[in-house]
Amino acid sequence: MSERRLQKLIGERDVLDVMVKAFTQSPTADDKLSAGLAEVEIEHHNEIIRCAEEGKPFIFSYFACAPEIYAAMDLPWYSFLSLPFTGALLPTLKDDIDASKRLFGNDLCTILRVSGYYIEEDLVPVPTAMIGLLHPCDGTTVLHQLIASNENWCNVPIFACDPPYWEDERSMNYYAGELKRMVSFLEEHTGRKLDMGRFREVIEESNKQYELWIEYNDLRRAVPCPHGYGLGLQASGVAQSNLVGDPRGTAWFRDLVADAEKLVREKRGKVPNERIRLFWFDVVSLDLSFDLFPWLEEEWGAVVVMDMFGYAPYTMIDTSSEESMFQGLAKRALCDMPMIRQARGVADNFLSDIVRVVKDYKIDCVVWPGHMGHKDGSANIGMMRETCRELGVPFLHIGMDLFDKSYTTIDEIKDKFSQFFTAMGLG
Amino acid sequence: MSIFDAYVTKLAEYAEGMRGRGRQVREIDCPAAVSKLVEGLPVRVGPQASSGIILRGDTFVELGNPEAGSCAFILWTNSPSLIRDGKVTLIGPDIQESPGASLPFGQVLMVGGAGLSEAEHEVLDHSQYISDQIEGYMIRSTSQLMWSRVSKDAAEKGFCFETLGRALMAVFKSEVPKIEAVEIVFVTSGKEDLQPLDSIAAQVRKIAKDIVTENWKARGIDLLECTFGWDCSSCPDQPVCDEIKDLITVRKKQASKIEKAKS
Secondary structure, eight states, X not given: OOHHHHHHHHHHHHHHHHHHHXXXXXXXXXXXXXXXXXXXXXXXXXXXXXXXXXXXOOEEEOTTSOHHHHHHTTOOEEETTHXXXXXXXXXXXXXXXXXXXXXXXXXXXXXXXXXXXXXXXXXXXXXXXXXXXXXXXXXXXXHHHHHHHOTTTTTSOEXXXXXXXXXXXXXXHHHHHHHHHHHHHHHHHHOOOOOHHHHHHHHHHHHHHHHHHHHHHHHTTSSSOSSOTTHHHHHHXXXXXXXXXXXXXXXXXXXXXXXXXXXXXXXXXXXXXXXXXXXXXXXXXXXXXXXXXXXXXXXXXXXXXXXXXXXXXXXXXXXXXXXXXXXXXXXXXXXXXXXXXXXXXXXXXXXXXXXXXXXXXXXXXXXXXXXXXXXXXXXXXXXXXXXXXXXXXXXXEOOBOSSOTTTSOHHHHHHHHHHXXXXXXXX | XXXXXXXXXXXXXXXXXXXXXXXXXXXXXXXXXHHHHHTTOSSXXXXXXSOSOOOGGGEEEEEOOXXXXXXXXXXXXXXXXXXXXXXXXXXXXXXXXXXXXXXXXEEEEXXXXXXXXXXXXXXXXXXXXXXXXXXXXXXXXXXXXXXXXXXXXXXXXXXXXXHHHHHHHHHHHHHXXXXXEEEEEEEOXXXXXXXXXXXXXXXXXXXXXXXXXXXXXXXXXXXSSOSSTTOGGGOTTHHHHHHHHHHHHHHHHHHHHHHHHHO
């Protein structure tokens, strides 16, 4: 395994190591929560590096492909999209984004484009097998085409579950069948087996995580909101990424809920002078978390009370039988996963989220960032605006790139927010 | 006549059926006017009546946890005579009888108003999620479920299903002035008793989906279908559609071969 292929992983791991030290020295509870996650991420990076170096099986996947199955098979896995996402930690991300534009043009979602760039430039380890994702957007399928034509990756076995469009019984049955085929594929190509007892254990633990997640989300309804931006996405990551079905993930959720409950009882919020409650209806990218969101809190008292990734329906998976577990996972993967469920399905998935979140979280304004890679969602702008008008809540469409600041600069975005808040009489 | 009328009748049959199975069925008659509905209630009702949050430790009873069972939907009709205004039917234990319990929860709201039509459907549907309008009562913020909590404070004041029913009636009549009659069925007797409601709910949701689609079409937006008026010859996506049809044919043949091999 060439060092070049492990460069990104090692670089990121080393930065995370520094962050853990900083977080653990911080007095704030949410920094301590972040420290725990960063430590798990380091462990995870080390595992992938070890597997790559020692020729042990590991897979690449996306985050919405029922990772409960990988956890139950004790199969190390890595998400395609993690590196460009967490790449905001490294100083090289801007150069990587620019380089990816020269390879692919700039109308493909940045995070997918940079992932593709890393593959083309041989900067990521080649996995034993890959689980692809055929929804929610065309961008993900373009990545598969790239892989098929890449000399290092073209022989990597790949499987992707075929997603139905609807959510009826027939669709769930179909997708449950697809997940079973995925298991057969993984067993064939990695040598790992899915043991039903272990599967049940992972799902039961995962159910606990989801139950705590909804508890936490209810706490974010408090005025003032106990926590700020970012934790919603972290919760989503814990429930569906490295700590899926892991008791450490459940412990993390318990700590999160305990801290939020304490703040709610004390009527204390992240932002002492909370004036605007935002619904950020897209990904809370790491890069924006260093700049835009802190500015919103400090300058405007504007808190991201809920975001797209923080808001997920709750499906308690019935573990009484193998069939019920696959059915439950099918529903969770198709109908519950943030971003996937909105963009895969009908437009009403976006709109019904807006209605519930605005009501439940006492939202003052809805923000559709209009990420350049989310053209599918952007087709709904008119309907989202109409829905917000009926709810009597202002709607802001920005038009930006969640990862590339050269698309719309941070100053432009801040200016849009300032004008919007002023015009709407907010803050 | 409206599209849900048959289901209103089915609900009445359902309640009788539960009585026939020996379930405890109570009927409570509530006043009609909004002012009378909220008069004498042990908790506040109206915008910002509640802080919105009931912590786990402050919960007297939980309703509709997915493990216990949950089913909720709304039916409306433009024949208010089909609805017995002010009637609350409770099948199963009341809140006061269940301290610390996690009860299965069925909630069926039936509203009637001569002026009601498909145009009001979405407002009615959304109104079920009453946010902070009932002190001591919180509906948890997860879509697809009616999962709620009653606080210890509210229970101490005497909060029960009559309270909840009257509060919901007041909220609905205030928010949608066209409503003339509201009837509610609550079910807490058992998960198995929710199954007939689940069947009705599935049909109601299908109809509701069609109503939402038609409402958007009326505004000029087609939520679901292609927008070229079914004229494939002028549709730029026709090659994609054709390819999908070929794939479907291939998959059906494969599935058929597998079925034959199995038999």
